[in-house]
Amino acid sequence: MNKELEHNFVELLEANQNIVHKICRLYTNDRDSHNDLFQEVTIQLWRAYPKFRGDSKFSTWMYRVALNTAITLYRKSKRRVKTQDFEGVSFKISAEDYDDTIEEQLKLMYAAVKNLNDIDKALVFLYLEDKNYREISETLGISEVNARVKMNRIKGKLRTILNP
Amino acid sequence: MDQLELLKSKWQQQEQTHPTLSYKDIYKMLLKKSSSIVKWIFMISIAEILFWIVISFLTPESNKDLIQNIGLKESLSIISIFHYVILAVFLVLFYLNYKKIKVTDTAKELMANILKTRKTVKYFVIYNVLGTILAFLYVNMYFYTKKTELYTLLTNGNKNYAAIPAESFTSIFFITQLVVGAVFIGLLVLVYRIIYGILLKRLKNNYDELERIEL
Numbered sequence: 001m002n003k004e005l006e007h008n009f010v011e012l013l014e015a016n017q018n019i020v021h022k023i024c025r026l027y028t029n030d031r032d033s034h035n036d037l038f039q040e041v042t043i044q045l046w047r048a049y050p051k052f053r054g055d056s057k058f059s060t061w062m063y064r065v066a067l068n069t070a071i072t073l074y075r076k077s078k079r080r081v082k083t084q085d086f087e088g089v090s091f092k093i094s095a096e097d098y099d100d101t102i103e104e105q106l107k108l109m110y111a112a113v114k115n116l117n118d119i120d121k122a123l124v125f126l127y128l129e130d131k132n133y134r135e136i137s138e139t140l141g142i143s144e145v146n147a148r149v150k151m152n153r154i155k156g157k158l159r160t161i162l163n164p
Numbered sequence: 165m166d167q168l169e170l171l172k173s174k175w176q177q178q179e180q181t182h183p184t185l186s187y188k189d190i191y192k193m194l195l196k197k198s199s200s201i202v203k204w205i206f207m208i209s210i211a212e213i214l215f216w217i218v219i220s221f222l223t224p225e226s227n228k229d230l231i232q233n234i235g236l237k238e239s240l241s242i243i244s245i246f247h248y249v250i251l252a253v254f255l256v257l258f259y260l261n262y263k264k265i266k267v268t269d270t271a272k273e274l275m276a277n278i279l280k281t282r283k284t285v286k287y288f289v290i291y292n293v294l295g296t297i298l299a300f301l302y303v304n305m306y307f308y309t310k311k312t313e314l315y316t317l318l319t320n321g322n323k324n325y326a327a328i329p330a331e332s333f334t335s336i337f338f339i340t341q342l343v344v345g346a347v348f349i350g351l352l353v354l355v356y357r358i359i360y361g362i363l364l365k366r367l368k369n370n371y372d373e374l375e376r377i378e379l
Contacts, residue, residue, distance in 0.1 A: 022178060047373070106174060109167040124168075128175040158168060 009049050012058045013042065019059060019129075020066050026114060026125055027070040037070060044069045056138070063129075063139045067122045112161040120154050127151060201366050202265050202281050206258040208359060209288065213251050220244070233317050234310055236303065243299060250295075254288050278371045282364055289356045296352060300345045304338065 013020075024037045045065050052061050113124050119140075126136045133151075137144040231237050261281040265274065307314050311334050318337075328336055 025178075043373075102170070105167050106171055109171045113171070127168075128172050130172065130176075155168065162167060 005050065009046060012062075013045065016059050016062055019062060022129075023066050023070050023125065026121060027073075027118070037073060040073060041066045041069045060135065060139060063126065063131075064141075067125070067139070071118045071122060108162060109158070112158050115161065116154065116157065120150070120157070123147065123150055124154055124158075201363050201370070202258075202262045205281065205285060205360070205363055206255075206262045208363075209255060209258050213255065230317055234307070234313060236306060239306075240303075243302075247295065250291065254284070254291075257284050258288075275371055275374050278367050278374075282367060285360050285364060289360060293349065293353060293356070296349055300349070304341055304345075307341075308338065 020038055020041050021034075024034045024041070028034045028037050045062065048065055052058070113121065113128075116124060122140060123136065126139060131139070133144050133147045136151075137147040140147065142150070231240060261277065261284060265277045265281070314337070315330065315333050
């Protein structure tokens, strides 16, 4: 029974682990803290897994647990993102699309998102993951209206960061 | 917000830079947690031993004179040598536990090692608390058998002691010793409960998780 549970868990995590990696990349600055956070998220997921009833999609549940872990750890350490490290992130841009300014804009935007506070970051992350407001509100445990209002405010914040 | 939409359009194309996870990786993650807790136990025990050594250097001269004059110096030296030998043994045990947990690669072995580490810590705490109580009792019983010398020695050098009338000196001195000793031991137990209590609880949690994986 437990072997089966574990087997299912590992399979699901393997299939969805890119989500966790993206969250780690957003909330940490170097490979070590990335791995630490990944480990912590895995342990939290494994701990919570027996309670996962399958009411929601595995990935939705995973977003919730992973973001909560990232936010809690981030609060504990009280470390703010000061230096930007772009080594961890790279985007595939096809040759015909390739353009220095696009690359530059992507990096600036990514840096701006990284500099948001932990909660805002979670919201933007889900937005970038192409979740609709209903899914965002479910994952973060806020109302749909609240999610929309917050997202608009964050867009404003990002605008001021990028165009001071 | 063009840039945000741009980032969103490229978001799913972020390159995967991390390898995939397997059961072994998850297990290793739990293992890493245990070994770092055991490492902390090892480090804290070193810090604790250093702390006591520093404290012994900070003992005021008047106390050393008293111990010398009343004839406790030899027996206390023997006790402290004995104490340091035992501390060294514990240090080695903690180090061995740490080493072992680091190289373990089956869940069963790791569980056995976690239990062993918990036991070592328990013995370490029991030894320290009991040792402190016994040393305290020994010193005070010795003082009691030599209470007249103690009175002369203490009142000679110190005006505060001289102000206490001779007939009530014995009871005042030993009641104070008892209260201070009890408070000290209480604090010691409290500190141990907090520091090692937290670490042992975490180890216990890991143990429970391993049990879930294993059974």
